[in-house]
Amino acid sequence: MGDKAHTHPGAAGRAVAADHPASVRNVVLVGHSGSGKTTLVEALALTAGAVNRAGRVEDGGTVSDYDDIEHRQQRSVQLSLVPVEWDGIKINLLDTPGYADFVGELRAGLRAADAALFVVSASDGVDGSTRMVWEECAAVGMPRAIVVTHLEAARADLEEMTRVCAEAFGGDDPDAVLPLYLPLHGPQAPDGHAPVTGLIGLLSQKLFDYSGGARAETEPGEHELPLIEEARNRLIEGIIAESEDETLMDRYVGGETIDVKTLIEDLERAVARGTFFPVLAAAPAGDGSRQGLGTVELLELITRGFPTPLERQAPSVTTPDGTPRDLTGCDPSGPLVAEVVKTASDPYVGRVSLVRVFSGTLRPDETVHVSGHGLADRGHEDHDVDERVGALTTPFGKQQRPVGHAVAGDLACVAKLNRAETGDTLSAKDDPLLMEPWQMPDPLLPVAIQAHSKPDEDKLSQGLSRLAAEDPTMRLEQNQDTHQVVLWCLGEAHADVALERLRSRYGVQVDVVAHRVPLRETFATKSAGRGRHVKQSGGHGQYAICEIEVEPLPGGSGVEFVDKVVGGAVPRQFIPSVEKGVRAQAARGLASGHPLVDVRITLLDGKAHSVDSSDAAFQTAGALALREAAAEARIHLLEPVAEVSVLVGDEYVGAVMSDLSGRRGRVLGTEQTSGGRTVVRAEVPEIEIGRYSVDLRSLSHGTARFDRVYARHEPMPPQVAERLRQLEKEAS
Missing domain, CATH: 3.30.70.240 (Alpha-Beta Plaits)
Structure with a gap:
């Protein structure tokens, strides 16, 4: 890495496709909001020739044209895919939102990727949420690298940021987090700031100067070599410590010079295994520049150091009934297993599903089996259906470019999967399979909504179901106690985006109302009540009298009904009527309209009429008796x-x-x-x-x-x- 110069032909205007998993790299970009992830993706696309110098693709859009809501909010709110090509390798760059409310999109990106690129701003440092994501990646052994951005900021110090990253991410082994390059500074400005204009390769001991608008390789002067000696020796020791060749350290300590080729090969293997985490730097291209600082070095690391899909363990797979199923690895000719990692709605083509293929080859116009994902508690129904795959495309900005197939290890967009939702598994219709779901954050912010008008009420149900299909981190609740429709979200920004999508995509205007928690009532003391329902005037008469006693029970007991009538004071056929009446009144509530719970209601006595008594009359009497008992008691x-x-x-x-x-x-x-x-x-x-x-x-x-x-x-x-x-x- 870092030992050869590149001039890459333009690739704008054509879809990037892969024919084998070995020619694919799936990389997710992780970092806090404002760290520069999207700008970095655009810089990599420019260097790879996927966009022109103005950052625009052939059709006129930009690589970051994804969602009108993102433009209005001035931040990323969803996972986006940008495929580029470098040295014959297809690189799927997965740009994730940095704001905590959209962590579900981040987790989808982690699921679809085989390696993670942590983007750290030189002006902001490393925040706590980025550390937590690093720990998540470490727990599953995902290979990682770090790229420092915003080097143009005043007081930006690449060497200091490398130390900060080693402290934040190195844990017990800070020597596993080391720079591959040192900064090359240009002339000092009047304010004393010397901009970074290039990089010094620690292994190759070459200078890579970007000040002319493109990467130029030169030899270091004699005064520059001593400056890199300490950092170079530490890097070599760090690489050797992670080497699979156990004799390498002994040879190095014994004074033997290890050749650069061996060091680079060991470095690449350590990065791919997830045991060494290099630090690089990158900056977007300036006006008239063809390559942004550090972008070539970063593309080299991705293509040569990050693992192929062949090297990553796929999530566990079962049949829909739970029987484990072993896959033969990431094999294009194996059984089809793909997963929907994102669902979006396009106003022209309808639902579009971003799919990661883990096994087999996905082709347009074939029928696949869609297996449900077990998130029924969040408003996502379980299902097992067959669907016909529409066109396969690869995205670039707002455009979708057709591709002929998607092999194992690759990502593609699938049109018109009308039943598939985020997290669903696609498999062969005659061999249905189900992938283990990835961990979803629990939405804990309730937002109660109601339709703004009658036309909105008619469209609300369909709009909410489409919204839930796109976002598995959202839970849709129709509370039977409070009679409210509640969207459970991850935060206020998440809720704002959901409501905006309802309005702009699905034409549903809703009002946010105060969220109510389901309260209950109970008797604090024992009480008695008499219900008398007697009507004799006009038509058929009504006659029912009952006497009850109500006493509190321990929490969680519900409503218990006991019959202690003796002597037939209440005929046997009407005792269920009394119970039905008191239970209906308990469900409606008493003092404040909340359901009554944790009481024993005992029917003690009553009176009936041989002609005028009826089921309805005793139901009414039972309800009246319970209300009278409540009026005489203290209600909690x-x-x-x-x-x-x-x-x-x-x-x-x-x-x-x-x-x-x-x-x-x-x-x-x-x-x-x-x-x-x-x-x-x-x-x-x-x-x-x-x-x-x-x-x-x-x-x-x-x-x-x-x-x-x-x-x-x-x-x-x-x-x-x-x-x-x-x-x-x-x-x-």
Whole structure:
């Protein structure tokens, strides 16, 4: 790497296709919002000849033309694919959003990729969320490299950023995170800043000067060689330490000079194995430039150091009934196994699915089996259907360019898969298979919505189903207790994008309303009631009298009905009628209109008429008796309580515990975990944590996450209940 110059022919205007997995590299770009991922993708596309100097493809669009919402919000909100070609290798660059609300798109990119490129801004450094993604990649052994951007910023220091990256990502082995190049500085500006105009290859000991608009290779002067000696020796030692050749270290320590070719080969193998993580630098091309600084070196690393799909283990595969199935690897002639990693709607061609092929070859116009993904709890129905594949294309900006097939290891867009959703598996119709789903973040911000008008109400259901098909991180709930439609999102930005898509793509205007948690009522004390329903005037009479006793039960007991009538005071055929009446009244609620739970209702006595008594009359009497009993008793309003687990850095534990206490939470304990983090466990009323995902992100600077599980309903403090009743009264 870094030992030869390149002038690459233009590739704009044609689709980039692959004929074998060995000629594919799938790379996901990871980094916080504003780190420069999309700009880097455009710079790589320019160097590879996929766009012209103005950054535009042949049809006039730009490589980053993806979504009108992205242009309005001035940030990436979805996964995008940019395929380029370098030295006969197809590189699928997967650009992911850096904002935490769109972590689902990031996880989809990680699923589709075989290696990760962590983009770090020289002006912002490494944030906590990027560290967490690095740990996720480390857990699955994904090869990684680091590229430093924004070198043009004042006080940007590539060598200092390399040290920061080694500290942030190196863990117990900082020598596994080392630079391959040192910066070559141009003349010092009046403000004292000397811009980076090129790179010095530590292994090749050559200078790569980009100041002329294209990469020019020169030999270093005698005064420059001593400057790189220390960094070069450390890099060589780091490579040798990860070498599979156990004799190499002994030879090096013994004074033998290891030839550059051997070092580069060992470096490439260590990177592909995910045991060595090189640091590079890159910057977009200036006006009139053909190549951005460091882009050639980065493309060389990707093509020569990152693994092919043949070297990566595919996710586990089963038949739809759960029987394990062993694949023969990433074989174009093997059984078809592909996965939908992203679903989008195009106004002209309808639904478009971005698919990663793990085995076999996907061709247009063939019938495939679509297996459901088990996310029915999020509004995504399970399904097993056959569908016909439409056109296969490769994306570039807003354009889709046709390709004849997609081999194992490659990515392609598939049109008109009307039932397939993100996370679904495509396989042969006569050999249906199902891939293990990837981990989805749990959406924890509730957004209650209602149709703005009657025409919107008619279109809302279809719009929501399409929205859910695109985004598996969103959970769609139609709450039977509160009668609200709730979108569970990852954050406010996620919710804003969802509502904007409903409006702009599906023509559905909705209003956001206050989210209500499902409250309950119960009796705090024993009480009795008498229900009398007697009507004798005009027509058929109605006669039913019943006496009941109501007593509280432990939480979770529901509504228990007991018959203790003696002597036939209430005829046997009408006892179920009384039960039906009191249960219906309990479901409607009493003091505040919330369902009654955790009580035993005992029917003690009553009266009937031989002619005028009826099922309906005793139902009404039962309801009246329960209402009278409630009027004489103290009623508790019950609120749902969640068990919350917060994973947070040790420096924020005190702030998190204090915040939970301020939400009427009870801290149950803490548990130390690896990486200087702590799990804080607490029980918190759900009414207090509606916006906790947003508040926790602010409190921890985006480094904490939490999950919640319903624990039980318990009595709400009287002052809180009274305040809630006042708010409900004002709202009505």
